[in-house]
Amino acid sequence: MCGFVSIISKNGKPVSKESLKAMSREIIHRGPDDSGTWLSDWCGLAFRRLSIMDVSDQGHQPMPDSSGEYVIVFNGEVYNFKEIRLELEEAGVAFRSGSDTEVVLQSYIRWGEKCVERFTGMFSLIIVEKRIRRIFIARDHLGIKPLYTYEDDDFFYFSSEIKALRHVTRFKVNYDSLFEQLIYRYVAGNNTPFKEIHKLSAGTYRLIEQGQFKKDEIYYDIAEKLQVKSRVQEIGILPKIESALKDSIQLHTRSDVGYNIQLSGGVDSSFITAVLSEVECKRLDTFSITLDDEGCNEEKFQNIVATRYRTKHHAYRLTANSFSEALEKAAWHMDVPIVHLGCIFLMLLCQHSVKNSKVILTGEGADELFGGYSRYMLGKKDQITNTIQRLKIQGHFLPNISPFKGLKSRLSKKIIEKQLSTSKDSMLPFLDNLEENTRFRDRTGDALTDTVDKMLAHDQKCYLESLLDRQDKMSMAVSVESRVPFCNPRLFDMVNPISNKLKLKNNIPKYLLKKLSEPYLDNSILYRRKNGLKLPLDQWLRNGPLKDRLSVLTDDTARQRGIYHYATLTKAVDRHIAGKENHGKQLMTLMMFETWMRIFIDRQGERPY
Structure with missing residues (x-):
């Protein structure tokens, strides 16, 4: 996993090397191991590398092909690159490295835009065909890896993170999208909370030719197969799902630097742990976040799984101080207002786990795949x-x-x-x-x-993407690659046609996953109520460092913002601190919202730490 930026001229105006380098510096956390730049008079690419596959210099990017006609920047992983490479070699293609990046490039040279349909993985990429001035830009099937775009009269700009675009435009608020983010916890479609800055949609590729936009093509729709229901029976489909899940989990362990597992204590990450414990010869390293308050965390269930599978378990104990100290860093790295407080948990967990490995596997996506809500x-x-x-x-x-x-x-x-x-x-x-x-x-x-x-469909096409964005930004904040084995398009294509009556059999959310997990996990894990890590926000916002941070909602800057019901807000803060009312979740959300406004609008994305 890495990050890149690009500037493409619309009219022949030369690309600024200084702007390209400034954009690249903003995302150094995505790739501290190596960097590279490729520049022509009409196009520039800059890359930051986190070495995971083929950690040698042969994986350096931007990467040209042997003819020098094609150049690629590629962020992410194509897990089935070995199988694709073999197919290409049988067709006579010679390789110079062991990296999946070269496989992606050669796939494009051979199959054109259709190459992305062959990939199993997470990626965003840009491929330049120099002679004909053709640009191919693509994003993975489910939107696991981000890619943002902005354009002015002279240039197209692309970046793995929004913050890099601060060097080519002034950030302005898109209030429709901003409030959509606050209420629904995602911004649907290709919009962002910033005016004129958009996402390349998941499962989409874009073509730019001779400096002109040619087309956006949707090559994959995650929810398409919800429309056609199959008549499969439980006894027949369970072994097929189990086999496909195991294949996906093992595929996601391909790495030259090892891996960790984020063990939450729920079904999803516990199943990953169980499967890999059976195939690995070594003890697995599992990581979790815990709290002092036993009623607020999942430590008991994490320990049940860790003990059963003899993992080397690392529990990071979260405190009000460590949570408070991480807020500005998380807000800056997230790019958009934080509405999932799990962002802070995830960043701190990855910060703890990176000492062991740069890669971590998580259970994200299982709820949207199997119907877990x-x-x-x-x-x-x-x-x-x-x-x-x-x-x-x-x-x-x-x-x-x-x-x-x-x-x-x-x-x-x-x-x-x-x-x-x-x-x-x-x-x-x-x-x-x-x-x-x-x-x-x-x-x-x-x-x-x-x-x-x-x-x-809503969860798969809208909400899941916001969760995947959280995984990407918070892990990359500390130079960790987060992998999501449940987010495999082949799994969604298999599970989506199954009837909802079977998915939710006996009124059990995620019934199919729980049923096939019975040989691997205790019923205390499988059939308990879904809880998750719950912060004692009401208490934390009355005492200690978080209480002090509430001043951002009541000071002159907030009052002059013009978007708050200021009297109502200050009254709510006062009554909460006095213990007369509980507004912990609302106040925390608004605090992160105001923190985002100060970082990205008032200070135009300047690093706050």
């Missing part, structure tokens, strides 16, 4: 009538959700809207203009009619 139960057809009565709209929910009137035809959208928003922790009392900026938009289109399928 309890909200899916609300969408089951046999529960719709009862749901109408149970879903009462409270005053603090999103304002555009009107009370139910018993209209089943409208229930699907209402369930999705309520469940995908952070309605119970709404920011409505504290932010101006929130209502008109958070109108619910159904991102699944009309193709899906089943409510659970619509929820899965």
Whole structure:
């Protein structure tokens, strides 16, 4: 895993070497092992390398082919590169290195844009064809690796992180997207909280020819196979899923520097640990975050798995001080306002684990793949009538959700809207203009009619990408490569057509994964209530360093911001500190929001530490 930036001229105006280098310096944390630059009069590429595959100098980027006609920068991993390399060698292609980057380049030379359909992995890349001035830009199937773009009258700019673009534009807020991020915890589509800065969408490639945009092509739609349901039986499909999962997990261990496992104590990471314990000859290194308060963490369950599989377990104990000290660093590295406090956990865990290896495997994506959220139960057809009565709209929910009137035809959208928003922790009392900026938009289109399928499609196409962005940014903040074995398009293509009745059998979320995990994990792991690490935010925001940080919500800078209901916010802060009310989650979210505003808007992305 690495990072890159690029500048491409639209009209022949020379690329600034100084701008290219300045952009590259902003992402040095993504690749402290090596760096490189390639520059022509119309295009520039700069690269930061974290050596994982073929750690020799032969993996240096930007990498040309032997003819010098093609040049590539490539961030990520193609895990099946050995199989693709063998196919290319049988066709007469000669290789000069052992890196997957060269395999990706030669794949493009042989198969053109269709090469990305062969890759199993996580990647963003740019390939330059010098003679014809053709640029191929692509992002992996699920959007595991980020790629951002900005353009002005003269140039296209690309970067693995938004912060690098501070050297070529002035950051301005896109309030529609910003409030969407706060309420739904993601920005759908290719927008970002910054005006004129966009993402290249997951499963998409772009062509630029002679300095002109030619096309964006979607080569993979993660939720497409939700539309066609198969009639598979549990007894027949479970062994196939188990085999595919094991293959994906083992494929994700390909590395020249070893790997760690993030062990949360839940089913997903525990299954990864179990599978790899059976195939590895050495003891595995597992890592976790714990808290002093036993009621707030998963340490008991982490220890059950670590003991059963004799892992060398490393538990990092999180305190209010260590959490507080990490906030600015995490906010800067994340690029967008932090709405998942797990960002801070993940960064600190990776900071602890990097001493052992640069690679860590996580269970991210299993909930979106197998249906792991309890909200899916609300969408089951046999529960719709009862749901109408149970879903009462409270005053603090999103304002555009009107009370139910018993209209089943409208229930699907209402369930999705309520469940995908952070309605119970709404920011409505504290932010101006929130209502008109958070109108619910159904991102699944009309193709899906089943409510659970619509929820899965939202989670797979929108929410999952925000979780993967968190994995990337927080691990790369400390030069660690995070790998996600459940986020394999072949797994989604296998599981998505399965009926929701089977996925949620006996009203058990993630039923299929839990059932096939029974030989590997105790029932205390498999069938317990989903909890996760829960911070004592109410307490932390009344005492110690986090209490002091609340001043960012009540000082003159916040008051002059013009986006807060200032009187309501200051009253909430005072009453929370006094112990009269609990607003911990809302205040923490707003604190991170204001911290982001100060770093990226007031100080234009300047490093805060």
